[in-house]
Amino acid sequence: MRRTFVESQDGLILLGAGPVGRANFSAARALASRVIAADGGARRALALGVMPEAVIGDLDSLDSATRAALPEGSVHRIAEQDSTDFDKTLRHIAAPFVIGLGFWGARMDHGLAALNVLARHPDRRCVLMGGREVCFLCPPELDLALRPGTRVSLFPLGPVEGESEGLEWPIGGLKFAPDGRVGTSNRAPTGRVRLRFTAPRMLVMLPAGALEAAVRALAPGAVPPAALGG
DSSP: OOOOSEEOSSOEEEEOSSOOOHHHHHHHHTTOOEEEEETTHHHHHHHTTOOOSOEEEOOTTOOHHHHHHSOTTOEEEOOOOSSOHHHHHHHTEEOSOEEEESSSSSOHHHHHHHHHHHHHOTTSOEEEEETTEEEEEOOSEEEEEOOTTEEEEEEESSSEEEEEESOSSOOTTOEEOTTSBOEEEEEESSSEEEEEESSSOEEEEEEGGGHHHHHHHHSTTOSOGGGTTO
């Protein structure tokens, strides 16, 4: 039976070892106050002035100085080498949504591996944030409230079809595939977008400023009231 190391009624911030901009971290903190780390992401958390509640991974990137600074009982080692630390951590936490930083943007191979994890765990509502973008796996139905004119890019991780309302270029009747049709650089003229897909295989990519809109769409009712309208 899979053990859950962190269980939360509110959203969680999950830090990886990659670069994390302070502006992005502040935007995430406005929506979720609890911070955990995947392996070497603990060092990133301390550099940002935050003590992670838990550190999960195979611990091959956790240096001795960082480990010594962590509270007793907060480090959880998962020895298997068949998955990334992001995968290990996402599997062993439970929350209405997760905002992942430090997993996407520094290295292409790490970024692609993180997207693979999203595809393998469609039950987890996780938004990856890096640089100027946020990215998440679209559930079968999604209702987004964006600023008018927001860019909405779609990229399939497998064969999938869908329908849309509110996109400048509707997607109904199109057959998407990683080696075929993709849907990058679409737009939401009025800001309101509804998406429906035949399977959880479509990535949605939005500007970083749409983080709250993405979280509210993925986990309705889970965003703290103080963050609404931000």
